[in-house]
Amino acid sequence: MRPRVLERVTDEHGPIDVIEQGGEVALHFGNHTSQSAWRPAEPEKLCFAYYRAMTLPLALHPGATRIGILGLGGGVLAKFLLEHTESSIHAVDLRPALAPLAARHFGLALDHPRLTLRFGDVTAANWEPPAPLDVFLLDLFDQDGMVRLPDRTVERLAAAIAPGGMICLNLWRNHMPMVVEAHRQLSAHFHPDALVAHVPDRLNTVMTYRREPWQPADLEAGLKRLTAAPAPLRRAQGQAWQWLQPLRGQRR
Numbered sequence: 001m002r003p004r005v006l007e008r009v010t011d012e013h014g015p016i017d018v019i020e021q022g023g024e025v026a027l028h029f030g031n032h033t034s035q036s037a038w039r040p041a042e043p044e045k046l047c048f049a050y051y052r053a054m055t056l057p058l059a060l061h062p063g064a065t066r067i068g069i070l071g072l073g074g075g076v077l078a079k080f081l082l083e084h085t086e087s088s089i090h091a092v093d094l095r096p097a098l099a100p101l102a103a104r105h106f107g108l109a110l111d112h113p114r115l116t117l118r119f120g121d122v123t124a125a126n127w128e129p130p131a132p133l134d135v136f137l138l139d140l141f142d143q144d145g146m147v148r149l150p151d152r153t154v155e156r157l158a159a160a161i162a163p164g165g166m167i168c169l170n171l172w173r174n175h176m177p178m179v180v181e182a183h184r185q186l187s188a189h190f191h192p193d194a195l196v197a198h199v200p201d202r203l204n205t206v207m208t209y210r211r212e213p214w215q216p217a218d219l220e221a222g223l224k225r226l227t228a229a230p231a232p233l234r235r236a237q238g239q240a241w242q243w244l245q246p247l248r249g250q251r252r
Contacts, residue, residue, distance in 0.1 A: 139170045219247075
């Protein structure tokens with residue numbers, strides 16, 4: 001089936017396309033890379049496997065009530081978390097033009113009482129993140145790939161994490177210099193032994209950092225929370241749980 005352009009807008013940063021093909025609606029920044037996607041006929045399923053991996057911190061945290069998302073895209077992850085958790089969602093992005101597209105094509109309710117949207121340049125010297133946050137999910141890509149954050153921005157992101165909180169980011173393994181740089185930046189504020197989930201058959205790796213070292217007991221507690229989660233969230237977390245790599249010094 002040929003792709004069909006549902007809407008195209010252009011802002012100061014370039015084109016944004018919403019494309020439907022085979023029942024899947026996807027967001028593109030003027031190239032072939034999908035920035036967000038969902039299937040309206042299957043609204044409770046996360047299309048992107050790495051989205052499922054980014055739900056893992058919700059099982060690992062004992063009670064995440066405030067979740068930040070850096071990189072709104074089509075709002076797919078924000079929508080899913082609003083529908084299947086009781087947490088407030090605080091999303092940040094550079095491009096305000098994404099909000100109406102997320103509402104029209106990806107089902108995000110912009111007036112949801114637990115949703116806060118903020119737009120601005122996170123690399124700017126005066127940018128401040130929403131705080132405090134229990135979990136901060138970073139999915140920051142543009143038309144050229146992964147976006148490198150200045151050290152000062154990472155420092156502010158780290159300061160926004162509440163005690164016992166976590167920061168989780170999606171990385172592309174084929175951009176290893178960027179992966180190494182992101183790890184260097186986050187290791188300056190969190191324990192360097194991140195919890196790692198490699199998405200199979202994809203180049204995505206999702207890494208979750210916190211200030212304390214990860215322990216086997218954390219995973220045991222996470223499994224118990226996972227089994228108590230609503231079914232759509234439980235399915236996403238259950239699949240992603242299989243992608244977790246062993247903790248340092250531990251064997252499967």
